[in-house]
Amino acid sequence: MRIPLDRESAIPLYQQIGGHLRNAILSGNLTADTRLPACRQLANDLGVNRTTVENAYSVLEADGLVFSRMGSGTYVLPQTFIPTALKQNNNAALPLWQKSFQHEEVNLNLDMIDEMLQTAGHPQPISFASGISDTRQFPWEEFRKILQSVMRRDQIAALEYGERSGYAPLREGIVHILASQGLQTSSESILITAGSQQAIFLVSQVLLKPNDIILVENPTYSVAIDLFRSLGFQIIGIPMDNQGMQVEKLEKLLQQHHPKLIYTIPNFHNPTGTCLSGARRRQLIVLAERYNVPILEDDFVGDLRYEGHAQPSLKALDPNGQVIYVGTFSKMLMPGLRVGFIVADGPVYGSLLNFKRVSDLATSTLIQRALDAYVTVGRYQTYLHRSSQTFRKRRDVMVSALNKYLPSKVSFDIPSGGLFIWLRLPESMFADEFLPLACKEGVSFAPGKFFFIDKASGREWLRLNFASQPVEDIEEGIKRLGKAIRKMRDRK
Amino acid sequence: MRIPLDRESAIPLYQQIGGHLRNAILSGNLTADTRLPACRQLANDLGVNRTTVENAYSVLEADGLVFSRMGSGTYVLPQTFIPTALKQNNNAALPLWQKSFQHEEVNLNLDMIDEMLQTAGHPQPISFASGISDTRQFPWEEFRKILQSVMRRDQIAALEYGERSGYAPLREGIVHILASQGLQTSSESILITAGSQQAIFLVSQVLLKPNDIILVENPTYSVAIDLFRSLGFQIIGIPMDNQGMQVEKLEKLLQQHHPKLIYTIPNFHNPTGTCLSGARRRQLIVLAERYNVPILEDDFVGDLRYEGHAQPSLKALDPNGQVIYVGTFSKMLMPGLRVGFIVADGPVYGSLLNFKRVSDLATSTLIQRALDAYVTVGRYQTYLHRSSQTFRKRRDVMVSALNKYLPSKVSFDIPSGGLFIWLRLPESMFADEFLPLACKEGVSFAPGKFFFIDKASGREWLRLNFASQPVEDIEEGIKRLGKAIRKMRDRK
Numbered sequence: 004m005r006i007p008l009d010r011e012s013a014i015p016l017y018q019q020i021g022g023h024l025r026n027a028i029l030s031g032n033l034t035a036d037t038r039l040p041a042c043r044q045l046a047n048d049l050g051v052n053r054t055t056v057e058n059a060y061s062v063l064e065a066d067g068l069v070f071s072r073m074g075s076g077t078y079v080l081p082q083t084f085i086p087t088a089l090k091q092n093n094n095a096a097l098p099l100w101q102k103s104f105q106h107e108e109v110n111l112n113l114d115m116i117d118e119m120l121q122t123a124g125h126p127q128p129i130s131f132a133s134g135i136s137d138t139r140q141f142p143w144e145e146f147r148k149i150l151q152s153v154m155r156r157d158q159i160a161a162l163e164y165g166e167r168s169g170y171a172p173l174r175e176g177i178v179h180i181l182a183s184q185g186l187q188t189s190s191e192s193i194l195i196t197a198g199s200q201q202a203i204f205l206v207s208q209v210l211l212k213p214n215d216i217i218l219v220e221n222p223t224y225s226v227a228i229d230l231f232r233s234l235g236f237q238i239i240g241i242p243m244d245n246q247g248m249q250v251e252k253l254e255k256l257l258q259q260h261h262p263k264l265i266y267t268i269p270n271f272h273n274p275t276g277t278c279l280s281g282a283r284r285r286q287l288i289v290l291a292e293r294y295n296v297p298i299l300e301d302d303f304v305g306d307l308r309y310e311g312h313a314q315p316s317l318k319a320l321d322p323n324g325q326v327i328y329v330g331t332f333s334k335m336l337m338p339g340l341r342v343g344f345i346v347a348d349g350p351v352y353g354s355l356l357n358f359k360r361v362s363d364l365a366t367s368t369l370i371q372r373a374l375d376a377y378v379t380v381g382r383y384q385t386y387l388h389r390s391s392q393t394f395r396k397r398r399d400v401m402v403s404a405l406n407k408y409l410p411s412k413v414s415f416d417i418p419s420g421g422l423f424i425w426l427r428l429p430e431s432m433f434a435d436e437f438l439p440l441a442c443k444e445g446v447s448f449a450p451g452k453f454f455f456i457d458k459a460s461g462r463e464w465l466r467l468n469f470a471s472q473p474v475e476d477i478e479e480g481i482k483r484l485g486k487a488i489r490k491m492r493d494r495k
Numbered sequence: 496m497r498i499p500l501d502r503e504s505a506i507p508l509y510q511q512i513g514g515h516l517r518n519a520i521l522s523g524n525l526t527a528d529t530r531l532p533a534c535r536q537l538a539n540d541l542g543v544n545r546t547t548v549e550n551a552y553s554v555l556e557a558d559g560l561v562f563s564r565m566g567s568g569t570y571v572l573p574q575t576f577i578p579t580a581l582k583q584n585n586n587a588a589l590p591l592w593q594k595s596f597q598h599e600e601v602n603l604n605l606d607m608i609d610e611m612l613q614t615a616g617h618p619q620p621i622s623f624a625s626g627i628s629d630t631r632q633f634p635w636e637e638f639r640k641i642l643q644s645v646m647r648r649d650q651i652a653a654l655e656y657g658e659r660s661g662y663a664p665l666r667e668g669i670v671h672i673l674a675s676q677g678l679q680t681s682s683e684s685i686l687i688t689a690g691s692q693q694a695i696f697l698v699s700q701v702l703l704k705p706n707d708i709i710l711v712e713n714p715t716y717s718v719a720i721d722l723f724r725s726l727g728f729q730i731i732g733i734p735m736d737n738q739g740m741q742v743e744k745l746e747k748l749l750q751q752h753h754p755k756l757i758y759t760i761p762n763f764h765n766p767t768g769t770c771l772s773g774a775r776r777r778q779l780i781v782l783a784e785r786y787n788v789p790i791l792e793d794d795f796v797g798d799l800r801y802e803g804h805a806q807p808s809l810k811a812l813d814p815n816g817q818v819i820y821v822g823t824f825s826k827m828l829m830p831g832l833r834v835g836f837i838v839a840d841g842p843v844y845g846s847l848l849n850f851k852r853v854s855d856l857a858t859s860t861l862i863q864r865a866l867d868a869y870v871t872v873g874r875y876q877t878y879l880h881r882s883s884q885t886f887r888k889r890r891d892v893m894v895s896a897l898n899k900y901l902p903s904k905v906s907f908d909i910p911s912g913g914l915f916i917w918l919r920l921p922e923s924m925f926a927d928e929f930l931p932l933a934c935k936e937g938v939s940f941a942p943g944k945f946f947f948i949d950k951a952s953g954r955e956w957l958r959l960n961f962a963s964q965p966v967e968d969i970e971e972g973i974k975r976l977g978k979a980i981r982k983m984r985d986r987k
Contacts, residue, residue, distance in 0.1 A: 005677035005797070007807035009777075023677070030681070032674035037872055050804035096815040097841055099787045100702075104842035112852065114659070138651055146654070147646040154639040159630055162638070162829035167606070182524030185497035185515070189522070197689060201855040210592075212727075213705065230853035235704075263592075285501075295591045305497070312542035315499035323588040337654035339860045349589055350596035360604065361722035363693040367859055368831045380529060 004040050016051055017058035028068045035081035116447050125445030129480035131467040132447045141337050150373045165368035169195025173375035183380050186319045188346050197366050199331035199343035206299050206327050209354045216262040220248050222454035224273045240456045245416050247279030250286045257294040265298045270305035271421025274454045274466040281314050288320050298326045303334050306387055308420035309395035324349035394470040400477045401469040408485030422470040434465040437491050446483040496532050508543050509550035520560045527573035608939050617937030621972035623959040624939045627830050642865045657860035661687025665867035675872050678811045680838050689858050691823035691835035698791050698819050701846045708754040712740050714946035716765045732948045737908050739771030742778045749786040757790045762797035763913025766946045766958035773806050780812050790818045795826050798879055800912035801887035816841035886962040892969045893961040900977030914962040926957035929983050938975040
């Protein structure tokens with residue numbers, strides 16, 4: 004035990020030791036039945052006389068904080084918990100440099116929306132705010148067994164660092180899955196990351212410096228906006244329509260801003276659900292090449308298609324390493340697995356690998372090994388097929404519920420895949436203002452403003468996740484949403 | 496399947512489809528027995544006639560790449576693997592922006608040293624290069640069982656995102672372990688990270704911008720140097736002696752450079768093994784307060800003490816949030832767990848949490864839950880006690896082997912804890928030049944220059960890990976080292 008002692012203090016050492024332990028016990032940090040170090044040991048640890056420690060322990064014992072058991076040692080007694088003011092953040096005492104962090108709030112995020120929903124008090128709240136698919140679909144029992152057999156098979160190796168670029172068989176497996184979906188690559192081009200969030204993070208850190216300009220669809224994935232802002236980038240939006248990014252407006256932006264990166268979600272875009280048309284895909288690649296700007300393609304649910312024709316991924320159209328592709332198992336399988344990947348060709352791959360190493364050394368190899376054993380091409384396709392059927396049905400239920408229960412003044416497009424419906428409220432109704440009322444009715448959504456670069460715009464939009472709830476709850480949730488909208492309108 | 500098609504091309508669509516699949520099969524990305532999509536399905540996916548797909552499949556079948564099984568579909572046939580030139584990085588075709596990454600090499604790191612040792616061809620190589628303790632000590636079978644019971648207990652929840660700051664019971668458990676080691680904090684001050692590497696990464700990203708100045712002990716942890724360099728910081732070294740950082744030289748550096756952060760490893764320093772003296776600890780805190788500079792305390796193996804008095808951690812001496820503390824389970828338990836933590840008070844905590852979120856959303860909750868179930872205070876203390884005894888013995892064996900087998904011109908101090916002996920070679924012998932020869936003799940180490948800010952200095956030093964090998968191998972490894980040194984000397 005390493006107790007801070009001040010040998011120049013007027014307070015005797017035994018009191019310093021006793022005081023430190025008293026605080027630890029009263030704050031609850033040293034819990035009942037914890038054994039204190041033997042007197043001889045602690046005296047030795049701290050470089051004091053054994054009597055000093057014995058005195059400290061006696062006082063603690065007299066105060067009823069510890070008791071000694073003959074021949075076995077000194078133990079902490081149960082206390083009525085007294086929260087201490089020990090680490091209360093006393094602003095007067097705060098170091099100056101800390102003050103610059105005072106006004107920075109923890110970013111509002113989707114977890115907080117569900118907290119809002121939970122605390123609004125409805126007995127059976129229904130959330131459409133989530134950014135992921137339905138985790139209840141995941142066969143955790145099967146995954147548990149696979150985790151077991153991987154631990155038995157690989158033993159200690161399953162808990163070591165492993166290769167920096169990721170577990171080789173998993174990278175190989177990803178190559179096969181991508182090939183089965185029409186994207187050709189090799190395992191040397193794949194870098195395993197902690198979810199697609201880290202993938203986007205690494206790519207943008209390696210390609211941009213603070214004040215550099217990044218082009219993104221406007222609206223776009225909210226945590227990407229938060230990330231780019233945290234890194235001090237200037238974010239310029241490309242307008243969208245129901246065919247995705249308006250590529251015809253891109254050239255002017257490229258000429259005007261000289262961006263260092265174009266970040267795009269071409270398939271079942273978050274939050275709008277749109278797909279970039281085939282013609283625009285080719286145009287986008289041509290323009291990126293002409294203006295020498297890399298493209299970061301975020302394909303978070305690109306394979307979750309319910310109808311219509313499949314467009315090739317931008318990476319599949321890319322002849323020579325212009326496109327960096329990001330995929331993930333988190334959105335479709337389980338978010339807590341935290342396994343995503345980058346597909347990158349050319350020298351930038353080495354820089355991404357270097358930067359991955361300094362940012363967290365490596366991603367947990369155990370989960371990678373389990374995922375490798377779990378996600379075969381066959382199982383992926385089966386899972387995809389089943390998920391597509393389930394989610395298509397949920398989408399259809401949500402669309403008809405929206406038509407049935409919502410005033411005709413809301414508008415939305417029907418997405419052909421993915422997770423989201425992007426809905427526009429009646430004029431002069433703001434989704435963020437409306438959210439607390441909706442929560443009281445027992446339903447939540449993601450307000451549109453979080454997805455826009457300028458948070459003042461887009462307030463009349465909201466994002467509904469149709470994939471995360473069972474059919475019964477979708478109908479009921481949309482009914483509540485309709486009721487809340489009418490209440491909101493009556494208020495005005 | 497999303498196959499890129501060019502409808503304006505002179506190449507017929509069936510040939511484009513066939514060509515894409517042919518590449519995928521010949522490259523090995525589509526493996527034998529993979530089932531191709533049904534003709535009707537693929538035609539629908541791509542928006543082409545069914546006949547077009549049928550034609551494409553017929554050509555593939557005629558070429559012996561696939562076969563069709565009546566009523567069951569079309570399957571890929573086994574191929575002699577032909578590595579394709581598909582993604583060969585043709586520099587002529589590389590986008591211009593890629594060229595700026597061409598000269599950046601993947602940083603040499605300790606994995607590569609062990610690769611060098613493996614390929615040097617000695618039948619029983621012995622590595623002293625590792626940065627971690629002995630993973631063979633870890634009771635993986637016990638951990639496997641705990642992982643099982645956690646999966647059974649928590650089911651789907653074990654695979655979801657969980658709290659952004661980390662799994663609450665684990666944060667609580669860390670508070671108890673820290674208290675048992677003499678550091679008082681609360682679970683609201685703890686942020687779980689992907690190993691201590693991510694902890695250092697987050698703190699330095701949040702506190703510094705490119706071109707800002709950071710003070711570090713010189714030498715220091717090599718991956719920290721790589722990190723600070725990657726982020727564009729200016730790194731200024733504080734000289735060391737056998738009592739750790741020479742704090743008496745610090746004030747001048749603070750006045751001269753106005754650093755934004757002091758990064759220090761006060762306990763069993765990496766690579767030198769020294770401990771900062773008690774007087775210097777207090778001076779360091781006073782100076783940091785006076786000059787308003789935060790301290791990042793990296794306590795990677797602070798509890799692994801074999802003798803002598805325990806010094807309090809800097810964080811335990813810190814009255815008001817000046818010190819940000821970083822700890823880890825990776826070094827002592829298993830590196831692949833990738834679980835470390837930050838202890839930070841005051842407003843900076845919120846900024847760290849925000850930045851953690853944008854960099855990877857969250858750390859795998861499954862491993863956190865398993866670790867929570869595994870690491871109780873009692874088990875931690877038992878583990879620590881057992882490890883200390885084992886590693887003390889290994890240190891003693893290495894010290895006497897060094898005295899026995901190495902020329903008297905090498906010099907080193909005996910560390911009172913941790914993992915490393917820091918050894919100085921005879922004059923004008925450079926560890927990095929000497930490493931290949933040592934590897935041929937079947938022994939490796941970490942050359943000193945990687946730990947210095949200026950890689951031209953410190954070449955006569957090397958770091959030996961005494962904790963990672965069993966006693967027999969330590970004796971034999973040092974014998975080989977002695978032999979290699981004599982060979983090297985004879986060459987000169």
